[in-house]
Amino acid sequence: MFKKIALSGLLLSLFSFPLVAQQTATPDAPVQSNTRMGKSRPMQQQMGDPATRAKKMTDRMTKQLGLDQATSQKVYDVTLARAQKVDAIQASSDDNRAKAQSLKANADDFKAKLKGILTPDQFTKLESMKGHMRNGRGRPDGGSDVKDQN
Template sequence: MAVTVLSVNAQQRGNRENMTPEKMAERMTEKMTEDLKLDEAQKQEVYDLNLESANKRTEMMAKEQTDKKAARENMKADQEAHEAKLKEILTNDQFVKWEEIQKEQREKMKDRRGGGGRPQ
C-alpha cells in the first residue's frame, strides 16, 4: 500500500513538473477566477501576469543553479514583484482574500512537511 501511495504521489508531482508555463498560468488563473470572482479584464491581466511568472520560474529551473541561496533570492524577488503587480490588478477585498488563501496554502504545505518546513 505504501508503494502505491508513493507511486501516485510521484506521478502527480511528475505531471506538475511537466506542465508548460501556459498550462501553469491557465490553471492558476482559473483557480483565482473562481476564488476571487475576477471579471474578464482582471482575468486576462492575471493570466498575463501568471504566464510571465511561470515563464520566469521555468527559466530559473532550467538553469543549473548550483547556488541554492541565489536561486532562493531570485525566486523571492520574482514572487514579490508578482505580488506587487497583482495588487494593482485586484480590488482591495480580492487581494485580502488572495493573501488569506496563500496563507492557508502555506500552512497546508507546512503540515505536509511535518510542521517545520524545509531547513534553510
C-alpha cells in the first residue's frame, strides 16, 4: 500500500513539474495575453493618429482617382476632420448605439463633402472601389497584398 502511494506521489510530481515550470515568467519577459495581436486596442490606434490615417487615405485616393494637387489637399482636409471626429466619438463615454449613430452621421457628412469636391466620375469610381473592398475582392486596383512568388 505504501509503495502505491509513494509511486503515485512520484508520478504526480513528475507530471506536474513541467506545468509549474511553464507558468514561471522572467521579469523582463513580455506578458502574454489571450487576445489576438492588436485586438485589445481600437482600430484607430492600430492605424496611427488621425493625420497619418488621413494622409494614407488621401494618397490612395489621389493615386486611384488621379486627383490634382488642389483637389488632393481639399480631400486631405476633409479626411483629417473625419478622422479626428471618429477618434473623438470612439473616446466618448456614450453607449455603443449612440456611437454608431454618431459614426454614421460623420460618414454621411464625409460622403457629402467628398461629393462636392470630386467630379461625378471620380465620385462614382470611389463608390465602386468601396463596393469592391466591402465585398472582399481585395484591393480596388486589382492587385493583392501577397506578392507573386515566381
